[in-house]
Amino acid sequence: MxxxxxxxxxxxxxxxxxxxxxxxxxxxxxxxxxxxxxxxxxxxxxxxxxxxxxxxxxxxxxxxxxxxxxxxxxxxxEDIKNMDVVNERGELIGMVEDILFDREKFSIRALILSTGFINNFIKGKKVLLINDLILGDKNLLYRGKNRNLEFFNSAHKLLKKEKS
The missing domain is CATH 2.30.30.240 (PRC-barrel domain)
Known part of the structure; x- marks a missing residue:
């Protein structure tokens, strides 16, 4: 990608x-x-x-x-960068920060959203699939239905190996 x-x-x-x-x-x-x-x-x-x-x-x-x-x-x-993404209830999900696209066909797969500086640091950034988004004049509408499946882009946590 x-x-x-x-x-x-x-x-x-x-x-x-x-x-x-x-x-x-x-x-x-x-x-x-x-x-x-x-x-x-x-x-x-x-x-x-x-x-x-x-x-x-x-x-x-x-x-x-x-x-x-x-x-x-x-x-x-640049026209959609920093654009707000809202759900069907009008709740703010985040702001567009980056885009993910395929290496071979250059098809857009997802958008990376910033959810705020502190939220980005603690929880990570959100990744929304392009098929769940509709582009409007002032914002993007997220119409994703599957609440059980959410993607996040976060730092890896290093675990210490305990000695036995």
Whole structure:
């Protein structure tokens, strides 16, 4: 699984080796539940941002090689980051912090939610499956029904082995 931080600030070059800039965000297709591409911010402050589709990416290493770029407005992860997630009763579940997506097909699997600094430290962050979420204008609606199954992202606890 990938997270957004696996791509942010990676350098992007074209096939001729020309530096285009670095990845600053991810392009989402929330209804299709997939990552469509990346936003490239040029190193030159006078140039505008570029978009690259996943189909136009040749190589995913420390440097990303692309065949073509475009311009235009699209839904970015930054548009939903820090957005509130509420349940059907209007109760706040958390805020969107990160996204998890598949390595091969770039399909979105889940969103990682922050539940507050102290809660994150004590209980861990929540992970909600993408199939249970609906994107609205101001927040995300969680319509998950299975209360017996909850995912958390927390630190591992080390247990001391007792000597017998």
């Amino acid at each position: 990938y997270r957004t931080m696996d791509f942010i600030f990676k350098d992007v070059i074209d096939l001729s080796g020309k530096m285009l800039g670095f990845i600053s965000d991810i392009i989402l297709d929330f209804n299709g539940k997939k990552i469509d591409g990346f936003i490239i911010t040029p190193n030159n402050i006078f140039k505008k941002t570029l978009n690259v589709n996943i189909e136009n990416v040749v190589n995913f290493t420390s440097v990303i090689v692309v065949t073509a770029v475009s311009r235009g407005k699209c839904l970015q992860f």
